[in-house]
Amino acid sequence: MKFGKYAGDWIGERPNLRPRTVELYEYLFRVHLKPMFGDKPLSDIKDPQVRRWRKSLLDRGVSAVTVAKAYRLLKAVLTTAVDDQLIRRNPCRIKGAGQEKSAERPVLTVAQVYKLADTIEPRYRALVLLATFGSLRWGELTGLRRRDLDLEAGTVRVERQLIRITGKGLVFTEPKSAAGKRTVVIPGLITHDLEAHLKDFAQDGDEGLIFAGPDDGPIWNSNFNRRFWGKALADAGLPKIHFHDLRHTGNTLAANAGASIRELMDRMGHSSTRAAMVYQHGSNERLRQVAEQLDTLARDQLTKASGTQRARKRKRAD
Structure with a gap:
């Protein structure tokens, strides 16, 4: 059997894959695996070919993170081929090739966070503050409804996220894992900003989105970045950072305030200690x-x- 057919079937047959994961696998297969291995019989894929393929991606300037993801996918497909007795051994044997070594994310000071919140369009001020001091992801923020926020108790309930899926647009889905469904306690420091935001910008009704765009519809990440995010960073005199770095900043602040690994896990919505351990480096x-x-x-x-x-x-x- 040829690799292209087998890998395509492999992706389609994986149980319980999230839509974004399927989209990622299909992209990695189409762009990085199929050109090299698509027409090759599984039994013809050998260790030297895998090494040359990986080196060629890196030489072409494909990011190390993307190459690691593509390598892991190739290895997973061929591991199943071994289990199916289609090949005798897995040729993916490059030590550490599947590990992602991301660059260290920047951390803003509290003063910089507020400078950004003061500078960005007023509609998105509370978005910046809640992303930071609630340690929430973009999709979790844009999926929040009025009923998810309890300002009296000082909590926000995360039960879903809003993500973009190719061919389907923006779709509400459950969080990545069971731990992703959580209640986050937020500092009183941002309560007034959230109250003002609900009054001026949120959709009406308990099911109304807390964060909506100028057209009163869901916020598209691409539009937000193009029209508002980059300009706000420049106007605030801040370096070019990603929106997700606000969550990283919030996690760092929580760790510096004395949060334990367990508390960080609960706050971040993670079920393993791996991510939380990053923030325990004092x-x-x-x-x-x-x-x-x-x-x-x-x-x-x-x-x-x-x-x-x-x-x-x-x-x-x-």
Whole structure:
């Protein structure tokens, strides 16, 4: 059997794949796997060909992250081919080739976040603040309804997300995992901004979208980036960052405020510790706070111990 037919069937037969994952697999197959392997019989794909294919992608300037994703897909397809006894061994044996080494994301200061919120179109001020201080993803924010926000309790409930699917447009789906459905406690600092936003910009009714575009419809990420995001960054004098970096900033702030790994996982909507561990690398500010707290603790205990020793000396003298 030829790889192209087998890989196409493999993608179509995967159970419970999310629409965006299917879209990603189809893109990786069409653009990066099929040109090299599509017409080859599975048994003809050998280790040297896989190495040359990967090197050619990197040499052409395909990002390391995309190459890692394509390699993982190729390896997964051929692993199933081994299970189906169509080939004897998997030729994908490049150590570390499937690992993504993303560049470290930038972190804004609180002052920079507010500078951005002050600069961007007023309709999107609360979007910037909730993305940061609620650590929410773009799709989670744009999928929020009025009934999901409880300002009295200071919470926002994440139950769905709004994503773009090729050929279908914007579609409401459930979060990536069960952990993605969560209640996030938000700081009182942004309550007034959210109240003002609900009054001026949100759709009407409990089911109305909290964040809507100028036409009162759902916000398209591409339109937002083109018309508002880049301009706001430039006007605020900030570097070119992605909207998702606001979530990263919020996670970092939460970690610096003392959130545990479990608390970060709950806040971020992750079921594993891997992502939360990223934020446990203490910043200089947080490490200084820890050192100061340790200093106070040690001094208090030394003072108590010294007082006890003096009392004992007085008792012996008496």
